[in-house]
Amino acid sequence: MKPWAPRSLTVRLALLFALATLLTFTLVGSYLYYSLARQLESHDDQELLGKITLMQHLVGKAGSVQAIRNDPHPFMDAALGHNDLLLILRTADGAPLLDTQPAAGNLPLLPLTAVDQTPDRKSRQNLRTSAGMPVRATALWGRIDRTGEQVQIIVAHNVSDSLAMLDSYRQQILGAALSGALLAALLGYVLVRRGLRPTRLIAQQAHSITAQRLDLGLDVASAPDELQQLVLAFNGMLDRLHESFQRLSQFSADLAHDLRTPINNLMVQTQVALAQPRSTEEYQGLLVSNVEEYERLARMLDNMLFLARADNAHVAVTREQLDCSQELQRIADYFEGVAEDSGVRLVISGSGNLYADPMLLRRAIGNLVANAIRYTPAGQAIRLEAQQQAQGSSILISNPGPQITEAAIPRLFDRFYRADPARSDSASSAGLGLAIVQSIMKLHGGQVELSRSADQQTVFTLYFPNQGT
Template sequence: MTRFWPHSLTARLALLFAASALLTLSVVGVYLYRSLANQLQSRDEHELIGKVEQYRHILIETPSVRAIRQDQHRFIDVATGHDGLIVFLRAADGQILVRNQNDAVSLPDIAVVPANETPDESALKVWEYAPGRVATTISAWGRLADPATQVQIIVARTASDRMSLLDEYLRDILGAVLSGAACAAMLGFIVVRRSLRPVKAVAEQAHSITARRLDKRLEARAVPSELQTLVQSFNAVLDRLQESFQRLSQFSADLAHDLRTPLYNLTMQTQVALSKPRGEDEYVALLGSGLEEYERLTRMVESMLFLARADNAQVALNRQPLDGQEELQRIADYFEGIAEDVGVRLAVDGSATVNADPTLFRRAVNNLVSNAIRFTPSGGTVRLFIEQKPTSTLVSVSNPGKGIAAEHQPRLFDRFYRVDEARSHSASSTGLGLAIVASIMKLHGGQAMVSSTPNEITTFTLLFPIHP
């Protein structure tokens, strides 16, 4: 089927139009043919009944059987001009008085309508008057002028003339059906081809969009309303593609920048160390500084590997109900020593059960707490809060400080994005912490959000769905 089915949409629709027209015209043709056949048959049946009544009327005016023999043409003339009409008049003793054709090899053996009854359609029977040849027949008694004398009237109508007319009509119908289907296919091809011109124009517009022209969009107003949804969806895909392309380009630039810094430091330190002989203390300091850069590179590579696996859904989740307050207290205890060194307090509040992977939950909250401690002034308090919502569990980490400007907040979870460029080269930061938090929330089917007021409170909120 596929082998003979054209690939062209125009040709397919034209064939479908032709098939639809062929089917419709065929159904109409069959209906008209059957209707005509029924009408012809009904006409023949009424004609036969009428002929019986006509012969009865003539017989009443005939004085005797002998008069019928002497004037047969009077009775034969009644059937003249009616092709396929067979007439017999038979006396009560079985003798044939009148016959207009010699084709019949035998007389019909059917019930005879009494002379005092009016014949109707129920008296009509099928009579095989010759081998393989049939006729619709009716038989009735008719009285002569002498009421005591009756004559059997036999009138039959062959189907030859009716079938000849129907055959000719059938040929006309077949010709009309085929011609109509051909016209429908031709007109359908023309109409569809003209109707698909906007699609061709859209295809040409789409062909002109390249990696360097991702800002170009398809004209939705230039296409029919049925295709506007498709064009709008395609434009939405281009929007997402352009955004992803821009983020990828920015990510590549940021990655190159962040990798260049530790590599540059390692290269310069090594060149300085090799420029002349050094003491043992200098080599130890050099190795310690290099180790810090190696550790930074290691953390960066591990974070990038985690993000790549998370993007491809290769991180297996081990969801289980966790005591949120207990988990947050454990994290606060872990950071207590670091916080005390910079004069920051940690406070845990609220209670709820969170449905999450324990390791990933702790990693996400650890990243938020680490950032909060880093940007909290001495004497401030980092608050960890958990609360049960109707459809999710809310976990938030808030801290005082100079805050984050509104223009930076939408990009905080982008990779390598930093608000404080002065800290961009810190050995403790890779610029991927918040991106990892966003990926962890995406894996859980949740959401990461931020709200900040300059010189007041900055709050990062994680929403873990109860039923992921």
């Protein structure tokens, strides 16, 4: 915003109203002013043409130039009663014959219209006499019918009154324009302030919204039509903030719970060991147990760091063309021992290529396979399947096992969330695996979905778009 610009929207609109009114009044006033000036000028021209035609007629009836000099009364009588009219007659060589108002001063040289022509617009000029009198004048040649002698006829009209009228009119227009602009500014301020009253009501409602009352929202019905979209967008932002605050609160609680368990284990085991002297083997067992808890904490912190970096796009993604079958076989080989210990089989099907970061791809599939092994009953099989599509490739990991409730599905990819409220498996899982899978898919511009197949298999689908899509 410019330093001189008013910060108040009401004041700004009021000034704009004033400026628009001033501009309108000025344009209309200017039009009326020049229209009046043209009318006055046209009136003066008609009078000039009438008088100069009369003088031309009188010159034609005169006996001679000397007769005009000896008896100018017919010409003076024609100008009688017209105090604002100047009549000057001169001989062909410029010698003066008659000047009805010598006190007005001399006129500059004027172009003379021929005897048989009517003075055109160019021959009618606005001038000032040597005494400073403003006049509108014209001149033509007159010819005495009897002798053929020519006479210069100059007629001028004093326009001082017209100029004074125009000046007064101009001052009135200026005063009206300024007064109208001031009135428009005052009325505009009042009307705009009244018109913006709904925005102040919205602001009052917004002031009552706090971090603990994000679910209140703004009243859409009370907002004008022009502001309803803004109110709806603001309410949508509040809903997202409310959801984020709730997730953040739940995240803090889950984080505290998951960190408390290994720390409590470390503290209790260490306190028990220190309560009385122990043998070397007992101390070694304690250290081994502590190392397991430390490793668990390290994995948790590593996963949390990965998620934080992924959220802020600080994870470098190096994509390349990968063979789906080879990548799935590599995952199956890595989990072969764990699957045998759990009594489950890994079945691979499908082929094709996908465009992804190999390390992130293996981490995402590995998290899903590890999760599937944990919940698949012994003797059953986990299927890893690759599918090619027009715009990308999909990896499907399906397994039988306990069904996930509909209420748990929307939050299944939240951090530290477990579908089991009792957290019975918290020792082996921190609840970050699926959140990491979702972050990896976002980094690839893809998505992860959970569904149930016709044979009641739990199916996780990883969709990777093709290069450039």
